[in-house]
Structures are given as C-alpha cells and as structure tokens.
Amino acid sequence: MRDEKAATALIKKLDKLLRNKMTPIYKRYGVSMQNVLTPLMWKPLVLVIGNYSSGKSTFINELLDMPVQRTGQAPTDDSFTILTSPAEGESEEEIPGGTIVNDERLPFEPLRPFGEKLFSHLRMKKVRSPLLENFAIIDTPGMLDSVTEKDRGYDYLGVVGELARLADLIILMFDPHKAGTIKETYQAIRSTLPGSTGEDRVLYVLNRIDECDNVPDLVRAYGTLCWNLSQMTGRKDIPRVYLTFAAKEGDVPPQGVESWVSEREELKRAVNTAPTMRINHVFQEAERGVRELDLQAEALAAFRTGFGLKVQKVLKVGLFVSLLVFWFGDLLLKMTAGVPKTTILGSLISGVFDDRVLIFPSLAAMLVLALTGVTISNYMFPRFRKNTLEDLDSLIPFETAYKRDLWRRVRARVSGSIEEEGYKQLWISHSWYQRRLKKFLEKDIGHLKSKW
Ligand SMILES: Nc1nc2c(ncn2[C@@H]2O[C@H](COP(=O)(O)OP(=O)(O)OP(=O)(O)O)[C@@H](O)[C@H]2O)c(=O)[nH]1
Ligand SMILES: [Mg+2]
Structure with missing residues (x-):
C-alpha cells in the first residue's frame, strides 16, 4: 500500500528500529544518532x-x-x-x-x-x-x-x-x-x-x-x-x-x-511526488548512517589488527629473549662477574636441584618481558598511532566510489577515535559490531523496506 498513511507508519517503524537496535552501537562509537534520526522527523x-x-x-x-x-x-x-x-x-x-x-x-x-x-x-x-x-x-x-x-x-x-x-x-x-x-x-x-x-x-x-x-x-x-x-x-x-x-x-x-x-x-x-520520494530518501539516509558506522568500525578494526600483528612480532622476540635470559643469563653473569655460584643449568646437570637457582633467572626473564611491554606501550604504540594518523587513507581498501564517499564523512571521526582513545579501540571487538551492523542492514532494514 503506497499511500501517505502507510508511509508515515513505515517511517515510524524505521525510527523505532533504529532507536532500539542501533543506540548502543552509536554510543559505543561516540556518534550522535541525531544525523540518522532527524530526516525521519x-x-x-x-x-x-x-x-x-x-x-x-x-x-x-x-x-x-x-x-x-x-x-x-x-x-x-x-x-x-x-x-x-x-x-x-x-x-x-x-x-x-x-x-x-x-x-x-x-x-x-x-x-x-x-x-x-x-x-x-x-x-x-x-x-x-x-x-x-x-x-x-x-x-x-x-x-x-x-x-x-x-x-x-x-x-x-x-x-x-x-x-x-x-x-x-x-x-x-x-x-x-x-x-x-x-x-x-x-x-x-x-x-x-x-x-x-x-x-x-x-x-x-x-x-x-x-x-x-x-x-x-x-x-x-x-x-x-x-x-x-x-x-x-x-x-x-x-x-x-x-x-x-x-x-x-x-x-x-x-x-x-x-x-x-x-x-x-x-x-x-x-x-x-515529494511525499513518496521521502520513503526512498529516508531509507537511503538510514542505510548511509549505518554504513558510515560500519566503515568506522572497519577502519578501527584495521587499526587494531595492524597493531596486533606488530605486537605479535615484538612479543615473539621478547619471549625468545626472556627464555634465553632465563636459561643462560645466570651463566653469562657467572662467566663475567663470578656470581651466582650455581647456575640453573649447572644445577640441573648436577642433579642436585636447588629452588634458589630459579630466583635470578625468573626475575631477569620477567624484567625482559616488562621491558618488552614498556617498549610496546611507550614506544611502539605512539609511533604506530602517529603513522596511522599520517596515512589514514590507506588504512582500509576502497573498492567502490561509494565507499570513498562515505569515508570522507567518517574520516574525521576515525581520526578522532584513534587520536583520543587509541588504546581503548584496541580492546573493542570491532568485527563483532560490524557483523551486527551488517545483519541490521540486511535483515532488519531489508525486511522493513520490502514492505513498501
Ligand atoms: N520572463 C520571465 N521572468 C521571470 C520568470 N520567472 C521569474 N521571473 C521574474 O524574474 C524576477 C526574479 O524572480 P524571483 O522569483 O524573485 O527570483 P528568485 O530566484 O526568487 O530570486 P532571489 O530570491 O533574488 O534569489 C522577477 O521579476 C520575476 O517576475 C520567467 O519564467 N520568465
Ligand atoms: Mg526569491
């Protein structure tokens, strides 16, 4: 039924749907829902x-x-x-x-x-x-x-x-x-x-x-x-x-x-024909708003994954070094400084294992891991954030002109989130939000649209 009453009812439904299902996600990404809701008024x-x-x-x-x-x-x-x-x-x-x-x-x-x-x-x-x-x-x-x-x-x-x-x-x-x-x-x-x-x-x-x-x-x-x-x-x-x-x-x-x-x-x-054009427009705006959010989530997910890969590499090295230090650190110290008397390897080989030999290697290994952590948070992360911000446009691929168009609108938001809440973004499962947004577009909005 394509009359005005039906149009108004449909717009009301869309408004309710957006408010019910999208509010937490908009909140999570610090975006006001005003933009997506005003065209419905x-x-x-x-x-x-x-x-x-x-x-x-x-x-x-x-x-x-x-x-x-x-x-x-x-x-x-x-x-x-x-x-x-x-x-x-x-x-x-x-x-x-x-x-x-x-x-x-x-x-x-x-x-x-x-x-x-x-x-x-x-x-x-x-x-x-x-x-x-x-x-x-x-x-x-x-x-x-x-x-x-x-x-x-x-x-x-x-x-x-x-x-x-x-x-x-x-x-x-x-x-x-x-x-x-x-x-x-x-x-x-x-x-x-x-x-x-x-x-x-x-x-x-x-x-x-x-x-x-x-x-x-x-x-x-x-x-x-x-x-x-x-x-x-x-x-x-x-x-x-x-x-x-x-x-x-x-x-x-x-x-x-x-x-x-x-x-x-x-x-x-x-x-x-403006009143009937309105339905198309309203759906277009709602979809665009949700797609913008999806793009923001995609960009932040890319930021998170990119940093994750870098961290993995450094962690591997850190872990390797800490293991080396654990097994051989005391030996090296003994050879250069003469202490400790018993090393962990020596204690194992001699068959008389004394718990105390673990103290130094454990402390040293932990120190290496702590240093790795400090390097990641104090040096690597700020650098990664700075580099990402400088080259923000290559954070994600733009397969279509439409996506690039959307990007122009969300770029500042992404940049703001990375700059101000970069750390927080690393702990958010953006891909989970993306899945919810996609489902909303395909199932919820799609279903409502099919009624027109
Ligand atoms: N010949 C002719 N004159 C026109 C036509 N449409 C408007 N006019 C005249 O053009 C002048 C400007 O028209 P407006 O309707 O005031 O134009 P506007 O676009 O509202 O102008 P602004 O408000 O100043 O931006 C008026 O004197 C109109 O009478 C037309 O189709 N043909
Ligand atoms: Mg005028």
Whole structure:
C-alpha cells in the first residue's frame, strides 16, 4: 500500500528500529544518532535552490497559487524561508530562525552551529495551503558568485548542504543569463549536495526560457548548462533538465518556446511526488548512517589488527629473549662477574636441584618481558598511532566510489577515535559490531523496506 498513511507508519517503524537496535552501537562509537534520526522527523521537504533571480520564489508562488514570497529582479531575498501549513487550531504566523533551530519537533537543529547571523536570515512561514499540508517548501536566497558568497556572514554553502541532506526533493534552478557564469559556485555546491546516491532527488530546471531571443539562443543556454552540470555532477550522462518559464495568465507564450509550456506542469507534478520520494530518501539516509558506522568500525578494526600483528612480532622476540635470559643469563653473569655460584643449568646437570637457582633467572626473564611491554606501550604504540594518523587513507581498501564517499564523512571521526582513545579501540571487538551492523542492514532494514 503506497499511500501517505502507510508511509508515515513505515517511517515510524524505521525510527523505532533504529532507536532500539542501533543506540548502543552509536554510543559505543561516540556518534550522535541525531544525523540518522532527524530526516525521519516532521514532514517531506522540498528545497528550492539556484542562482539569484532565476525565478525560485515566482515558481513557489505559482505552485501554492498565492503570492507568499516576494519576487523581483536583482537579488531579492536574502533569507531561507520554510513554508509550511499551520497545524489544526493554529493560525498563520511567522516564526524566527532562533526559535526554529531550537524546536525539538523540527529537524532543523543541525543548523544551530551556523550561528546568529544565519538565524536572522531564517524564518518559517505558516501559510494555509492544501499543498503545504503534504510537504514543506524551503525558499532560499539566490546564489551569488563565489566571491560575494563569502560576505554573507555565515556559511551559505554549508547551510545549503545541510538542508540538501534533509530535503526529500531538491529543485536546482538556473536561468539562461547565468547558465554558465557561476561555475565555481556550482562546483562548491557539488561538494555539499548529497553524494551520488542522492542525485535522483535533484530536479534540474532551466527557467525563464521565454527570455531567450530565439530557439538557437535557448539551445546555446541549454548546452552551456549541460556542460556545467556534467562538470558539477561528474556524471557522463546528462540528467533531465526541465525547461520552464512562468507564463503570466492570459499571455501567449513567446514564439519558439510554446513547445515547452507543458514542462512547467510536469515539473509541478514531479514536485508533488515529494511525499513518496521521502520513503526512498529516508531509507537511503538510514542505510548511509549505518554504513558510515560500519566503515568506522572497519577502519578501527584495521587499526587494531595492524597493531596486533606488530605486537605479535615484538612479543615473539621478547619471549625468545626472556627464555634465553632465563636459561643462560645466570651463566653469562657467572662467566663475567663470578656470581651466582650455581647456575640453573649447572644445577640441573648436577642433579642436585636447588629452588634458589630459579630466583635470578625468573626475575631477569620477567624484567625482559616488562621491558618488552614498556617498549610496546611507550614506544611502539605512539609511533604506530602517529603513522596511522599520517596515512589514514590507506588504512582500509576502497573498492567502490561509494565507499570513498562515505569515508570522507567518517574520516574525521576515525581520526578522532584513534587520536583520543587509541588504546581503548584496541580492546573493542570491532568485527563483532560490524557483523551486527551488517545483519541490521540486511535483515532488519531489508525486511522493513520490502514492505513498501
Ligand atoms: N520572463 C520571465 N521572468 C521571470 C520568470 N520567472 C521569474 N521571473 C521574474 O524574474 C524576477 C526574479 O524572480 P524571483 O522569483 O524573485 O527570483 P528568485 O530566484 O526568487 O530570486 P532571489 O530570491 O533574488 O534569489 C522577477 O521579476 C520575476 O517576475 C520567467 O519564467 N520568465
Ligand atoms: Mg526569491
């Protein structure tokens, strides 16, 4: 059954499953579950991003069929606006950024670290609209070029990245004037947009095509955009690009672009699929979170095994030397210093065994073993830790690009665990945790997914 009620019930189940089975493992690895749980909260999210004046707000107003957002030429809006419907009994209102990021019922807590400067550019508008009951839409300030981007006073791309992670559907809007001019910003966005797995959540739109002088002009703009997109996504294939324009009521579309009138409607229909996209997204996020943890466990397991192998070698030598010292140490001492009178071997050969001959060899052998231990903990381990940290990327093999992508996210966590709790990591059976995580992915999540 693929309706919204079923979707909500399934998401609740996933939330419960994650909390019940994953909490101890997240705790063990010192990772907050917030990242994996926040996308499960609240309602489906549609994020609209793109360069300034590309027509984002105009499109949203059209979608909602009311003039909610301000529109205008030149950069108009410098705020992130979350549009949603008021709950039953609530009235239409505007909520400031500071309140939004601190509201535990909303998934925007990850924006808190971006600080006051962002909060003054963040708000929620509760507007009565049937569409907004199904999902929330986030209108964003248009991208400027990468240089001016730095003047905003907060990390704009960081915020966009965080919202993109939360969003179930992302509309990336361009316009013909700027299809090729701000490549740098697009590239920066690339690193914040969801990894390759999330690209199906992005709808690419070339808007305002009515402003192209003629069809060749449009083809040129489309070509430029595609080229930039391929640079940005690293994909060889060209994603579908919706070619749209805002038709004013009663207006006859300019000659040449009539053939694309229906694309605007198609885009709107695609936006309406956000609630069903949400299920895929939510599962993707949950799986990714668990896979990240698995990768962290794999890396720490490799750290543990690598050190174990080194320790084994040194221990073997230490043990060998301590045996030598045990059997022959007293003999050597007798030959050089004249004491002790009776050696362990001499006592054995003579057949008159005296327990006291064991004292010196045992103490000496223990001293060698203790020295081996000190060498391992005071010299070998710090060195091994330092070398591992310096060459962290070769700790584990990366068979797939996906794994490398995940690694980028967990690298800092692994490095932190090794640096701060390196010793502790040696005593944890990471492979046991890995087995549990794999079982969770395959059995538990797999089973739940099959119900959709
Ligand atoms: N010709 C034409 N003009 C459009 C179209 N869409 C929007 N506009 C106009 O372009 C201007 C900018 O539109 P907005 O919707 O404010 O653009 P925006 O992307 O929200 O801009 P910022 O909020 O500043 O980033 C407005 O004057 C709109 O009326 C379109 O498809 N064709
Ligand atoms: Mg706008």
